[in-house]
Amino acid sequence: MKNIRNFCIIAHIDHGKSTLADRLLEYTNTVTNREMQAQLLDNMDLERERGITIKSHAIQMDYILAGEKYTLNLIDTPGHVDFSYEVSRSIAACEGALLLIDASQGIEAQTISNLYLAINHDLIIIPVLNKIDLPGAMPEEVKDQIVDLIGCDRDEIIHASGKEGIGVPDILEAIVHRIPAPKGDPDAPLQALIFDSVFNSYRGIEVIFRIKNGSVRKGDKVKFMATGREYQADEIGTLRLQQQPKDVVECGDVGYLISGIKVAREVKVGDTFTHTNRPSTAMIRGFEEVKPMVFAGIYPVDTSEYEELREAMEKLQLNDASLVWEPETSAALGFGFRCGFLGMLHMEIIQERLEREFDMTVITTVPSVQFRVTTTRGENLKVSAPSEMPEPNFISVIEEPFINAQIISKSEYVGAIMTLCMEKRGMLKNQIYLTSDRVELQFSMPLAEVVFDFFDRLKTISRGYASLDYELTGYEASDMVKLDVMLNGDRVDALSAIVHRTKAYEWGKKLCEKLRELIPRQMFEIAIQAAIGQKIIARETVKAMRKDVLAKCYGGDISRKRKLLEKQKKGKKRMRQVGNVEIPQEAFMAVLKIS
């Protein structure tokens, strides 16, 4: 156990985490060049394209220093705010962390919040200044930032370039020398922290764990303490480039467990497993049930594809335990699913995976957070969809979730960021200059404003410089209203949204305008109305079609013209009908772009 080192890498997206990981694996001969696929640790296509790690993995390296052989477990962490709980569990599995900072970009919000998580878990931090080979590198300035942030000595900071392989031996030595060996009692009852799970379509769920106390042998009966379920350890081992089955995984080490679990939901990240016959009395601290933060409806574009969509959702849930859903019906969109996501990125990922892996085209409805509603009769309701909102006269109080948003940016964008956050009902809590041109801003903001078109705009106004992190702080009473859209008097449920009263008018007006552009002229005039309860707050009109007839139809035109009209008719079939109005699917997407 004294030769084991467990560590993770804390870095902002694009600061070079995956490249540096590759170099460590190469240097320790864990992988050969030939085996090396660029950015090895990110093995989901989508992750590679987005440049982020969605699901964490771990990999083990052997490293010889001064004749002594060490086992290094690199635990990968997801790099996005939606997955902060998963990050915290990965951190809990480590004794140390490499703090990787891009020498040309400096410290970002995500890095800081993960760094604090690591410090809270008493991890030893090894600061690494990456990309020092780049012409834009500002090593001295960024070093100042690092010293300010963690209070280390300047000479503790290792210069590196993952791309050029600079600093790799220094980093490995520092891992051995600075990070302590795991502490734990090999003879105590088994306590293993589950910090990840991976879906394998042939072998079921692979549970990734770190042993805190005791050890586990192949064939042992184990119990997952949070769920209370019991399994047999059919296969255990350590994680090399390929899995390496073993008879025993010892105290302090990182490994995998296969026990015929089919569904990801049975495995809760943060859970502890122990032996059935000699159980530990306590779970490892820090377990939480992951709760969805953002809710939206997902519907097949083609109503006949409902069953296929259900199958796809079920398959997604096999390897994504954080995705929750239940069937939902919409008058406008037909049969679909109400889904809960960890955040907006998670929602986008699910949508993209449905499209790529299952070839499904879906319509997503306006995302919503979960509101707490107290009715005039004193009932407490949880409302995460406009359709669940009671009529205004039955509502006593609506509370909405608030967050503490932490934004780090170049100081020149502070004005624009303030304006954006104010517009999003944010309240400035704190403003700290990290350096002369880097500012950390803290806002108290409603989560509902952040899930909707915030991150993209933040990136746009700061030319990509600003980074965002947030944590839920609690619920506060807010003057929220349900805004409905009616077409010729018929309510279109899929276009409803819960918005703040001060924004309802603007929202209604923009939505009506957008719909007027997107709804084609039909046989009769169409009134587009936005309403709160019975009160109409905006109106637009789509005039009736004026003519639809081609001039000529002679012998040579008939076949071509028939095909043209058949094609148009087919296109029309994909529209949704509410009352007698036909709505193209783009109209449902348009709501997502109102800002």
Add this chain to the structure above:
Amino acid sequence: MIRELKLQRDYLPSDDLHTIYFGGGTPSLLSEKELAFLMDAIKKQFHLKPDAEITLEANPDDLTEDTLATLADQGINRLSIGIQTFHDPHLRFMNRLHTASEAEESVRRAQDAGITNISVDLIYAIPAENDDILLSDIEKALALGVEHISAYCLTVEPKTAFGNWTKTGKMAPIEDEFAARQFEVLISKLQEGGFEQYEISNFARNQKYSRHNSAYWQRRPYLGVGPSAHSYNGASRQYNVSNNAKYLESIKNRVLPITVEILSMEDQVNEYLLTGLRTKWGCRLELLQELSGGSFLMKTGEEIFRLNEIGWLHSRDGLLLLTEKGKLFADQVASRLFLEQTKKG
């Protein structure tokens, strides 16, 4: 083309020819000899009925006295003259070679040469046109004493001069509102002048309908000869390659350069709706039922009811007919009643 005529002689179910139409391009450019050859070949391969309608499409500037005499000699008994408008600036705008007065003279010359069954083409909804210009066009056409007028809304196709102009903003797009209003003006004025709108774009007086075109709309077989020509024999449509060189090469080798399309039950129903509804004869429900294997009314009954309710379609004496208002929406009505393909893709 004479060679193709020979290759195609068995295409039509009957040898009897009721109409001939020289059109597509500028057949008025044919020399006397060429026209005589063609007529002889047709008469050799088919039985041309004595009362056949034989139409030739012509530009006004080609209709000299000599040409007209030749045409009459060869049996041409109907002319379709592409006048477009009597407003010179518009003629120039549309890149036409003739002037308004030449157009009027050409009609008179044709009448003097004994070809009195004349149709003229008019175009409306030309950008910058106002109702006065259209009214004056209609008056002039009426004053010429022609039997038939075809009136087309200007259509802007992509990849044409107008298309590019519209795209680059050089020409304003044609607003539906404007085109619809002009169409309404046109219909009412021609009706006042004694013309009957027997098809969306075709008006006749004294029942001088285009017998040839009416055949297209009433599912009668026809044979088209020449590059890009379309034919129909009741069960299939076919059309020749449009490239002249490929056409010539193929015909030289005695191979028809055709693409054949077999019409499914739904195709037949849909084509009948598409063409039939545009005419004053409408679509016979009995025939629609027959073509659809008895399923038409069951599948479209609800839609017929809706279209009737908004006043675009009505049914009378076993016919489905567009209302006056419905004529502006002929395509919409037809496609709403289209049957969906069950067999092919």
